[in-house]
Amino acid sequence: MATTERGIPEGATCIGPDQGPGYGSLDVFPPAEPIRAEWVGRRRNDPVRTQMHYARRGDVTEEMWVAARREGLEPTFVRDEVARGRMIIPANVAHRNLVPLAIGIHARCKINANIGNSAVTSDVEGELEKLRRCIKYKADTVMDLSTGGGIDEIRAAIVERSPVPIGTVPIYQAIQEVPRLEDLTADLLLSNIRRQAEQGVDYMTVHCGVRREHLPLVESRITGIVSRGGSLMAQWMLTHGRENPLYESYDEILEICREYDVSLSLGDGLRPGCLHDASDEAQFAELEVLGELTRRAWERDVQVMVEGPGHVPLDQIPMNVRRQIEVCDEAPFYVLGPIVTDVAPGYDHITSAIGASVAAQHGAAMLCYVTPKEHLGLPNADDVHQGIIAYRIAAHAADVARGRPGAREWDDAISRARYAFDWNEQFALSMDPDTARAMHDEELPHEAFKTAEFCSMCGPKFCSMRISQAVDDYNAARKAGGIGGTGPTTREE
Numbered sequence: 001m002a003t004t005e006r007g008i009p010e011g012a013t014c015i016g017p018d019q020g021p022g023y024g025s026l027d028v029f030p031p032a033e034p035i036r037a038e039w040v041g042r043r044r045n046d047p048v049r050t051q052m053h054y055a056r057r058g059d060v061t062e063e064m065w066v067a068a069r070r071e072g073l074e075p076t077f078v079r080d081e082v083a084r085g086r087m088i089i090p091a092n093v094a095h096r097n098l099v100p101l102a103i104g105i106h107a108r109c110k111i112n113a114n115i116g117n118s119a120v121t122s123d124v125e126g127e128l129e130k131l132r133r134c135i136k137y138k139a140d141t142v143m144d145l146s147t148g149g150g151i152d153e154i155r156a157a158i159v160e161r162s163p164v165p166i167g168t169v170p171i172y173q174a175i176q177e178v179p180r181l182e183d184l185t186a187d188l189l190l191s192n193i194r195r196q197a198e199q200g201v202d203y204m205t206v207h208c209g210v211r212r213e214h215l216p217l218v219e220s221r222i223t224g225i226v227s228r229g230g231s232l233m234a235q236w237m238l239t240h241g242r243e244n245p246l247y248e249s250y251d252e253i254l255e256i257c258r259e260y261d262v263s264l265s266l267g268d269g270l271r272p273g274c275l276h277d278a279s280d281e282a283q284f285a286e287l288e289v290l291g292e293l294t295r296r297a298w299e300r301d302v303q304v305m306v307e308g309p310g311h312v313p314l315d316q317i318p319m320n321v322r323r324q325i326e327v328c329d330e331a332p333f334y335v336l337g338p339i340v341t342d343v344a345p346g347y348d349h350i351t352s353a354i355g356a357s358v359a360a361q362h363g364a365a366m367l368c369y370v371t372p373k374e375h376l377g378l379p380n381a382d383d384v385h386q387g388i389i390a391y392r393i394a395a396h397a398a399d400v401a402r403g404r405p406g407a408r409e410w411d412d413a414i415s416r417a418r419y420a421f422d423w424n425e426q427f428a429l430s431m432d433p434d435t436a437r438a439m440h441d442e443e444l445p446h447e448a449f450k451t452a453e454f455c456s457m458c459g460p461k462f463c464s465m466r467i468s469q470a471v472d473d474y475n476a477a478r479k480a481g482g483i484g485g486t487g488p489t490t491r492e493e
């Protein structure tokens, strides 16, 4: 395969600013040429076109190749992980502008940001602006959770322009199409899933795991069923006295996913909504079903990841991750938070980023962001910004702890720039360069201060990093044999 100097297949020209040394992010907006159309076009006569199918056949697809290069992994390793089900590459065959990426325990921890309109705010341009911000702040995937009007038009525009995988929760749109929840049918759900698959959605959350027999298990909870999809399915089952239609239609859902290579994100409809409800019987009963559904998806070569809680005390997070990995045979774990204390509304990007980092350290593959508005209202652009950065910090901290290729190098590079008082380099290497620069310049805006050996925190006289350089001079001289054992001298002020 012909490659560019960055090791990307010829034609895959989506090169943007790196996330840090060693990462080689390919995210761009607007997207480059739709090179995937050519890749997928070559496979048009294949009876099955999922990445899992090709991986099990022994093929390394272009998608695997690009995803591997973005991770610093061998393409054959990515292929083997996809074949095993331990890694997914969400890549709908109809998503032409996608720059493929891998989600799994052996890949860099990913983060998802949510966008989408509501019944009161709705337009294509507004949603594209949110997508633009998600790309700018480097969310790895974006979920369109639109529940208002014009959903098809908005989603088509998002998929067409997005270089990152797009996820949805199809039941939200299905609910919009019926006057009352009880009018919802399996056929309507399936037609929504198919329509979204045709549009190019890369992964879909389906709440197939909530079953009728689980409903009595939430009796002793404080906050009941907090997942929107889970609560809707529960109400439907109660109204009709029947089993969850998404569970009963699972084989048909798999056929659609197999046709378009839609990855399934098995929703945790019974996730706990507060610390009191964490790790209870209802949560784990659903998890067992998710394990069964994972294996059924793999039988059809459908890629799958499994969603997880929610609100969990810090000490229970490692057990929760281990249990999911065990029950779901190591399918990638996609966690929402988890929030580790319920008492800080307005700051749940922080309460959840703490839990997310611990979950990622113990094996979660992707983190769904939480914004400061969680539990309080619809996030605005600033909330989205705060949520994404909080989650990139959580994911990166876990990547460092797990020794991911390139992760620690980023920290070391910014530390060297900091110690060298190379302020511009420090800003450039920051996770959020604009904010870092703005904070520095608040007190010392003049360009001359971009090489100053201090900042406004300690001032020139007490800047410990400047003072510490006298120790460096001493050690350098000692190493060169110029100094005996008299200890360091202080630099001239």
Ligand code: SF4
Pocket: 453, 454, 455, 456, 457, 458, 459, 460, 462, 463, 464, 465, 466
């Ligand atoms: S003045 Fe203080 S905070 Fe600023 S660079 Fe020096 S040691 Fe760091």
